[in-house]
Amino acid sequence: MRWPLIRFLPSHTHFDFVKWAPFAAVLSTLCIVGSIFSFVTHGLNLGIDFAGGTMIEVVTPGAAPLAALRTDLLQIGVHDPQVQGFGAPNSALLRFKPAENVSAVDSVALVRQRLSARVPGIQFKSITVVGPKVSGELFRSGFIALAIAIGLMLLYIWFRFQLQFGFGAVVAIAHDIFLTIGVLSVLQIEFSMTSIAALLTVIGYSMNEKVITFDRLRENLGKYRKTPLREVINLSENERLSRTMITGTTAILALVGALFLGGPALFPLVFTMVFGIIIGTYSSIYVALPVILLWGVNRDAGEAAPLKSATQRP
């Protein structure tokens, strides 16, 4: 008796992936232009880690009086007060910067004291204060981490594959970063220290996809030495399709729970990861491979040495 295994696809598919590459290129370019436009006009919704200031999460006995809270903050005399709902209707997130010549510590104490008097029963669930010095440092170290990680991964790809592959990966990763930043900017999802972690994870996952893609391509390039590159790419992608579908679906299924039930604190992180998984899968097929196709591959000189176990044929 056989288990009714799910087969998404027939065992042999013959999709012409490369045929759609020009349309994908146009789509990607439009999205990148849109992302840059949104980044320039809207910017990122910088979280407190990078923008500095004070953030207080409060819970009120009834529905959170957002407008009244804002007025209260204004009267207390803090700078740029922002009040927004946060998850449940009785929760609110207050953000502000301390008035001049007032230390952040004193201004938090003042806000706590005044709001407790005006909204009886208010609870302060979390308080975050980031000074301007620290926020600058976090911003810098975050981006340095991002840059170093990308650099090292590319170095690794270059070391393990041909230069063309490395270049394809660079373009694809840049594409992923632009689009991810773009979607965060369009939806104005908070960009904080954990978003850097999310971006790094997205890049890691995307790089992962590229490695698997390149691996199969390299193997088939060795197997079918006379077949045109375009057809080898199509063949490799068809062979890989089942794996791509299963892994991608698993990853997204695993994160969907966290996306909707993880609470507002986890949402930006998980959202970025889910988006990155989708975009990373797409860019492997429609950014990295077309770049390699356009550049061409050096097929006579052989590949950079793969791991030994791979070359041993049974």
Place this chain on the structure above:
Amino acid sequence: MIQLRRWKVVLVVLATLFGIVFTLPNLLPASVTQSWPAILSQKLNLGLDLQGGSYLLLEVDTAALQKETLNNLVEDVRRDLQTAQIPFTGLAVANGAVGVRITDPSQAPAAYNTLAKLAQPLPGAATGRDLTVTRSDQIITLTPVPEAQKAAAAKAVDQSIEIVRRRIDQLGTREPTIVRQGADRIVVQAPGESDPERLKRVIGQTAKLTFQMLDETVPPDQVAAGRIPPQDELLDQPNTPSEPKVLVQRRVLVSGDQLVTAGASFDQYNRPVVSFRFNGVGARRFGDATTQNVKRRFAIVLDGKVLSAPVINEPITGGSGQISGNFTTESANDLALLLRAGALPAPLKVEEQRTVGAELGADSVRAGAFSLGIGAVAIFIFIILAYGLFGVFAAIALVVNVLMLVATLTATQATLTLPGIAGLILTLAVAVDANVLIYERMRDEAREGRPPLMALDNGYRRAMVSIFDANVTTLISAVIMFSLGAGPVKGFAWTLGVGVLTSLFTALLITQVLIGWWFKATRPKQLPI
């Protein structure tokens, strides 16, 4: 490869046992694990965002420290020149140095010799002095050496950590951690402390207590006109509206470091006061000063503000006294605590604060655990639907993976944060990828008509390259995040990094052993994949 080597089986069994033993305490109530040996009863070290608590990043204000050093130097120069009876003018701080003009050119060399004695040997260095003293004609300049300043700053940070620790211990905060970060920063983490206002108040105060005489010889109209003698200073007295400012002598009679004990009590009118006792030196100095100045007033100065300025009715030679100053019971207690713990060498600034209420932390744990559960179940169902029996093997490997991951986090006492939980979920998804790669290869091989044993073997062998390359890239990003990221990101990176290693182990070895056993038992003609 699929032939079962004994070491593989042993390794798999050991790893699984490790996973179970170290994960177990997290699932059992504390009452059960209490009697276990310490190393086995450890629980996951939850970050402050999950268990609630406060994180404070404090910076030692080294600029203020340097300023104070210079101000003290001015007083030293004044005292020494007055003792040597050398007239001078223009004694002031300018450009990070102290300058003074000797009125009589013929006395300038003698003045230089006097002031040169102020330079002390550099601490911790064989040669060199902490001051460079130079003279051009009548002008003498004293410049602190940068190394000395650096050493003083480092010492101040060390002292600050010690004093902050003493203060926090006295507050009764549960298991605080106080560590140095970088050159001049201190990180204070207080789990369970969701109202850090008192904590910050206690940490944020320098608590430099001095006793200084009032200068009552200067007429009030002169003071109002801003004509203040150089040896005096005008200080605020915030608690006394009738006398908001008082003129005190800069010379310090006795300071807070001569106190041996301090406590809150009540005076004869039942008002909260802080009573204190000096050590021997302090008691003698205070006794001498009060004997010489009966019927005059002295000021009790805390951090540059006058608490009170009482009249000395009679000499105080017993070495103990009381400070009054409109205290509440709590503020009297706090001041007593600060005086007992000692003054900070330099002010501390709160640069970063993250406080999470215990309730919010518990909510986050629930949300995180729930998300993890849903994620895991989704993966199980999907992978079993996709690969049948082999999917079950992959699911078992995944369970062991979670056990090993949680066990490693528990054993290393690494901090698990909310982003870390998200990292954990992603790790599981990526761990499955290794099995997917292997199984897809097996399908390919089986489809090409290879016998089952060879298909299994080739599946593992040929997927290895991809799995290895793919995991190296993830490991790179984890290492970078761990070494460069701040707090919450570090936890995420550690989870991701450990996850990559446990995933490789479970996805490769555990499924191999399971499939090996299954193959031996059934000898199938065809792979169920």
